[in-house]
Amino acid sequence: xxxxxxxxxxxxxxxxxxxxxxxxxxxxxxxxxxxxxxxxxxxxxxxxxxxxxxxxxxxxxxxxxxxxxxxxxxxxxxxxxxxxxxxxxxxxxxxxxxxxxxxxxxxxxxxxxxxxxxxxxxxxx
Numbered sequence: 001x002x003x004x005x006x007x008x009x010x011x012x013x014x015x016x017x018x019x020x021x022x023x024x025x026x027x028x029x030x031x032x033x034x035x036x037x038x039x040x041x042x043x044x045x046x047x048x049x050x051x052x053x054x055x056x057x058x059x060x061x062x063x064x065x066x067x068x069x070x071x072x073x074x075x076x077x078x079x080x081x082x083x084x085x086x087x088x089x090x091x092x093x094x095x096x097x098x099x100x101x102x103x104x105x106x107x108x109x110x111x112x113x114x115x116x117x118x119x120x121x122x123x124x125x
Contacts, residue, residue: 002026002114004096009119012086016123020081022096030054030074033099033106036065036081038092038121044048048082048094057066059106063089080122086123 003025012018017031022034035050039078050059050072067086079096097112105111 002029002032002098004116005100006094006096006116006119007071007125009094009121010049010065011124014088014123014125016086017084018086018121020083020094020096020119020121022079022081024077024079024098025063027077029077029098031100031102033101033103034070034072034079034098034099035059035106035112036070036079036094037097037109038090038094038103039118040089043092045095045109047107047109048095051079052106053102057103061107081119086121088123090121091123094119 006022008020036048036078037045039045047061051070069082095118096116099112101111
């Protein structure tokens with residue numbers, strides 16, 4: 001079992017930045033592909049960004065490209081999501097997730113085995 005704990009959410013004005021962090025409980029963190037998803041009120045959970053287990057491949061939703069950056073530190077068992085130029089439509093609960101898929105299929109929520117509890121991001125206009 002892997003426990004994931006997100007932090008760093010909050011309220012920010014449009015155009016601002018936030019950095020989300022996710023800490024994993026297991027030392028086998030480096031064997032998991034990691035991703036960030038989000039869910040806005042009344043909407044389905046959607047993919048935001050993911051990174052392969054080794055950190056050499058990244059994947060982004062079109063809405064995140066050029067604004068968000070995913071990174072991971074396998075020595076510290078953490079994965080971060082740097083979010084810049086935030087828009088009101090980025091408002092959602094953001095979830096960190098871990099997958100036994102190390103490289104492929106990381107854009108699909110069904111391929112993830114572990115989920116954090118989520119952290120709220122609210123972008124005001």
